[in-house]
Amino acid sequence: MGRPVVVFTDTEDLDPGPGARLLADAGFDVRVAGSRDPDVIARAGADAVALIVGYARIDAALLDRLPQLRILATMSAGFDMVDTAEARRRGLWVANLPDAATEDVAVHALASALSLVRRLPQADAVVRSGGWNAEFAAAELPRRASDLTLGLVGLGRIARHLAALAAPVFGRIAAYDPHAADGHWPAGVRRYADLDTLAADSDVLSLHVPLTPRTHGLADARLLGRMRPGSFLVNVARGELVDPSALLDALDSGRLTGAALDVFPVEPPPAGDALRRHPGIQLSPHSAYLSDTSRHAYVCKPAENVIAWLRTGRPLTPVVDPSTAVPA
Numbered sequence: 001m002g003r004p005v006v007v008f009t010d011t012e013d014l015d016p017g018p019g020a021r022l023l024a025d026a027g028f029d030v031r032v033a034g035s036r037d038p039d040v041i042a043r044a045g046a047d048a049v050a051l052i053v054g055y056a057r058i059d060a061a062l063l064d065r066l067p068q069l070r071i072l073a074t075m076s077a078g079f080d081m082v083d084t085a086e087a088r089r090r091g092l093w094v095a096n097l098p099d100a101a102t103e104d105v106a107v108h109a110l111a112s113a114l115s116l117v118r119r120l121p122q123a124d125a126v127v128r129s130g131g132w133n134a135e136f137a138a139a140e141l142p143r144r145a146s147d148l149t150l151g152l153v154g155l156g157r158i159a160r161h162l163a164a165l166a167a168p169v170f171g172r173i174a175a176y177d178p179h180a181a182d183g184h185w186p187a188g189v190r191r192y193a194d195l196d197t198l199a200a201d202s203d204v205l206s207l208h209v210p211l212t213p214r215t216h217g218l219a220d221a222r223l224l225g226r227m228r229p230g231s232f233l234v235n236v237a238r239g240e241l242v243d244p245s246a247l248l249d250a251l252d253s254g255r256l257t258g259a260a261l262d263v264f265p266v267e268p269p270p271a272g273d274a275l276r277r278h279p280g281i282q283l284s285p286h287s288a289y290l291s292d293t294s295r296h297a298y299v300c301k302p303a304e305n306v307i308a309w310l311r312t313g314r315p316l317t318p319v320v321d322p323s324t325a326v327p328a
Contacts (some may be wrong), residue, residue: 003029006070006306010036010054013290014075019052019299023081026307038062045069050306052299053068055267060080060135063090071095071309073302074291077158079245080211094320095305101155101289106161108277108288109236113150114169115202116232118142121282140257143203146171151202153195153218155180155235162206163189174198182297199226204234211238214327221246230257236288239264244275251280262288 006028008016020030033044036056042065042253049070050056058072060083071084071093079096086093117123119142126136150170152159155177163173163186174190176198185191192198195218199205205227209215219233219242227233233317235242244265250256260282261275268284269276276283289298305315314321 001207004050004310005029005045005048006032006050006052006303007048008032008034008052008054008299009041009056009058010034011075012054014054014295014298016052016299018296019303021299022303023306026310028306028310031190038065038296042066042213050309052302052306053081054131056079058087060086063087063092071306071315073097073305073315075298077101078210079319086260088320088322091322092308092320093315093318093322095302095315095317096311096319097298097301097305100164100316101291101294102161102293104291105158105236105288106165108262108284109162109206109208109234110165110169111204112236112282113166113232114145114261116258116260117145117148117204118233145169148172148203148238149174149201151175151192151198151205152176152189153198153205153207155185155189156208156279158236159206159208160186162208174201195223196226199223200228202231203228204232206234207237207241209237209241211240216240217243219243219247221249221279224250224255227255229255230258231255233259235260236262239267247281248274248278251278256280258282260284262286303320 006023016032023030031044033041041056045066047068048066049068051072053072053074058081063086069092073095075097076098077098079094082094084094085307100213123136125274148170149172150166151174152163155175167173167188173188174192174197176192224246247259258280261286263286264275308319309315
């Protein structure tokens with residue numbers, strides 16, 4: 001009997017080498033498809049028992065072509081690229097990567113928020129154009145962070161870390177998360193019972209929820225319309241959480257002064273995308289998770305999930321356990 005096969009689908013800017021070596025040492029035959037194309041993945045994984053998934057869409061049609069598959073391990077905390085209901089129906093494990101870049105994403109969110117509040121892109125542009133302090137101050141003065149409320153939509157690992165980092169800087173930290181247990185609610189973070197009220201009371205609103213049918217388009221015209229005039233939006237979670245047209249309208253109307261986006265509905269955004277051109281939007285290339293440390297973890301931790309499954313019958317961080325009636 002041959003070695004069990006594991007396939008890396010798309011690895012984007014990650015080097016699968018360290019994870020591949022772990023898997024090979026554990027007895028796997030490792031292949032790298034290097035693509036989101038389902039035909040490429042199906043050819044590489046026709047006899048695979050495991051997939052390590054980047055952003056490739058893993059749906060029923062692709063799963064039909066992977067008859068030996070037993071586990072999918074994502075290279076991200078999010079697992080919206082996997083049809084989890086279909087995976088459960090077929091008795092497949094799905095494991096995610098909950099904490100490989102918690103610190104990195106939280107720091108990126110805080111840096112983005114402070115850059116917006118302190119108007120750093122505008123200050124940079126003034127100096128580059130030959131201006132100085134007077135020209136910068138003549139446009140719009142930055143606001144003092146200790147006078148402002150940072151609102152967190154969702155209070156998972158990243159948002160809790162962000163709250164701890166931001167507490168000495170912002171005047172108030174508030175959050176909305178109906179799924180967070182009282183015992184895990186951090187001290188010093190004001191709890192809101194509804195999202196609309198949090199949005200209305202926040203000067204900076206930062207999104208930290210997974211992409212689901214219920215959260216798709218969460219930041220729409222109605223929610224953005226509830227925000228304080230001159231406030232800011234930060235999104236380091238999933239691009240589809242924000243309605244692009246509603247965001248552009250809110251910026252153009254002055255309801256929002258600025259937004260920081262690390263994620264987009266289409267990645268990378270097309271050259272003509274209005275999100276890329278709007279002067280009120282601070283952009284980064286889905287890089288919040290990247291650091292010299294996280295780059296290694298993003299390929300090794302999923303490998304460890306697959307190795308644990310082979311050795312014990314269970315991955316380390318399952319989000320779909322086919323032996324239970326409900327998600328793990």
